[in-house]
Amino acid sequence: MIKLGLKSRSRRVVQDSSMAVEKSKNIMGKNKSDVGDNCSYCCWANLPSELLREVLLKVEESESKWPARKHVVACAGVCKSWREVMKEVVKTPEVSGKITFLYPLSRSALADDGKFLLAARKCRRPTCTDYIISLQADDMSKGNDTYIGKLRGPRRMHCVMDAIKASSIKPGGVAPTQTYLPITCVDSSPTIPFFRTKSNYLDKSLSGPLSNQGDNSSLVLRNKSPRWHEQLQCWCLNFHGRVTVASVKNFQLVASPENGVAGPEHDKVILQFGKVGKDVFTMDYRYPISAFQAFAICLSSFDTKIACE
Amino acid sequence: MVTTDEKGPLTAKKKSVIIRSCDGDEFLVSESAAVLSTSLKKILEEKEDRLIHLSDIDNKTLAMVIAYLSTHADDGLSDDLKRSFDQEFVSGKEFDVLKYLVLATDTLQVTCLCYTVAKKMADIMKNKLVEWVRREFDIQNDYTPEAEAEIRRLDAWAWDDRQLEDD
Numbered sequence A: 001m002i003k004l005g006l007k008s009r010s011r012r013v014v015q016d017s018s019m020a021v022e023k024s025k026n027i028m029g030k031n032k033s034d035v036g037d038n039c040s041y042c043c044w045a046n047l048p049s050e051l052l053r054e055v056l057l058k059v060e061e062s063e064s065k066w067p068a069r070k071h072v073v074a075c076a077g078v079c080k081s082w083r084e085v086m087k088e089v090v091k092t093p094e095v096s097g098k099i100t101f102l103y104p105l106s107r108s109a110l111a112d113d114g115k116f117l118l119a120a121r122k123c124r125r126p127t128c129t130d131y132i133i134s135l136q137a138d139d140m141s142k143g144n145d146t147y148i149g150k151l152r153g154p155r156r157m158h159c160v161m162d163a164i165k166a167s168s169i170k171p172g173g174v175a176p177t178q179t180y181l182p183i184t185c186v187d188s189s190p191t192i193p194f195f196r197t198k199s200n201y202l203d204k205s206l207s208g209p210l211s212n213q214g215d216n217s218s219l220v221l222r223n224k225s226p227r228w229h230e231q232l233q234c235w236c237l238n239f240h241g242r243v244t245v246a247s248v249k250n251f252q253l254v255a256s257p258e259n260g261v262a263g264p265e266h267d268k269v270i271l272q273f274g275k276v277g278k279d280v281f282t283m284d285y286r287y288p289i290s291a292f293q294a295f296a297i298c299l300s301s302f303d304t305k306i307a308c309e
Numbered sequence B: 001m002v003t004t005d006e007k008g009p010l011t012a013k014k015k016s017v018i019i020r021s022c023d024g025d026e027f028l029v030s031e032s033a034a035v036l037s038t039s040l041k042k043i044l045e046e047k048e049d050r051l052i053h054l055s056d057i058d059n060k061t062l063a064m065v066i067a068y069l070s071t072h073a074d075d076g077l078s079d080d081l082k083r084s085f086d087q088e089f090v091s092g093k094e095f096d097v098l099k100y101l102v103l104a105t106d107t108l109q110v111t112c113l114c115y116t117v118a119k120k121m122a123d124i125m126k127n128k129l130v131e132w133v134r135r136e137f138d139i140q141n142d143y144t145p146e147a148e149a150e151i152r153r154l155d156a157w158a159w160d161d162r163q164l165e166d167d
Helices: A017-028 A049-062 A070-076 A080-089 A198-207 A291-303 B038-046 B059-073 B079-090 B095-108 B111-125 B130-137 B145-154 B156-160
Strands: A002-005 A013-016 A108-112 A115-124 A129-134 A147-153 A221-223 A227-229 A234-236 A251-255 A269-277 A280-285 B016-020 B026-030 B051-054
Touching: A049 A070, A049 A080, A049 B095, A049 B111, A070 A080, A070 B130, A115 A291, A129 A291, A269 A291, A280 A291, B016 B038, B026 B059, B038 B095, B059 B079, B059 B095, B059 B111, B079 B111, B095 B111
Parallel strands: A002 B051, B016 B051
Antiparallel strands: A002 A013, A108 A115, A115 A129, A129 A147, A221 A251, A227 A234, A251 A269, A269 A280, B016 B026
């Protein structure tokens, strides 16, 4: 007869039966003579860490879709060791594409697992609104090293991200690593709205001498056109579960076709932003835009609601 | 109590083993089912013995695990059927029962069942009060009241509208 007396993987032992009873008493620290009426081997407080990890991993996995990953945060609040496990289980947003521990600092901030990403503070000016974007939440001063940029959001915005070539989304295309982001704004016309639709893009390119055509043309993002949903009787965008609250701020941006010829790369959502709860939004971005660019574009929708114009 | 999942007489091809729970009940299990457990497989490879005693799995839990193993060892069942069996298997089970199950899957090293049970436990844990979780897992809260308040303040969005259950 063979006996298996186990508590955790690290202590797994397989023994011959002759020795097993005595040994298992030692290992388990429990008297096996009362086996039968009381199988109290299960001391839950000493749950093997691999099992705990497994359960918490399932909590994490099950919240791959938003609404906000509350349960992950709640589990981290149980005790210190759970928080550590949760931190391990939650992957960095670059890997998982999820941002979990959001810290509502100043105007907007993004963080993963307590790891803070970017913050912005809103500065109202008479004619426009500035957002100071910083790598640090508690230091928004402009002279500081952590200051990385500013977004100025007038009613209409002209935002040129000329470091990204339109060809970057083609196979083999590249986007340069950006050291700064030139965001210029023109308050009055003539202006090229940043979030332009395909139709007025064409108008502009036909009627006006739009600079930078050809190989060096800039990547232009446009709103993804919503579909009419018959059952809901409204215009819908598919956010794949990442956005749960209807809001004018929700948007998806795709690359605008350079010459009006749309390829499959123009269906790919490059940036999406949307509401999941009171004052909580998700942001998903991908190549070729950077975190800073994505964040700045999303911030702009707070002020101008330009995405819905 | 002896249960069998073999319909016909034992043949050389379909060998069986007897597994005894910690409270003495014995279960007759086909070898094809038993070897789905990595632990049992190792034992069977090393020993000729056909009686395996599990000193830390009670009869109720063992019966459930064996039902699971037997179903998954059944070549006649499609993967879809097995998947729906898995769902049925954990549905409606008390958290306590799942705790014993997940420990048993750890002991026996049945990875796929471990995942299924862990998933179910995670589903139950959601929307429970942190206090509930601490009680169920017998966890000592090692946060100071200040530290806990700070955590809740920082992630206020996660705590605000949780529909908490404490049952």
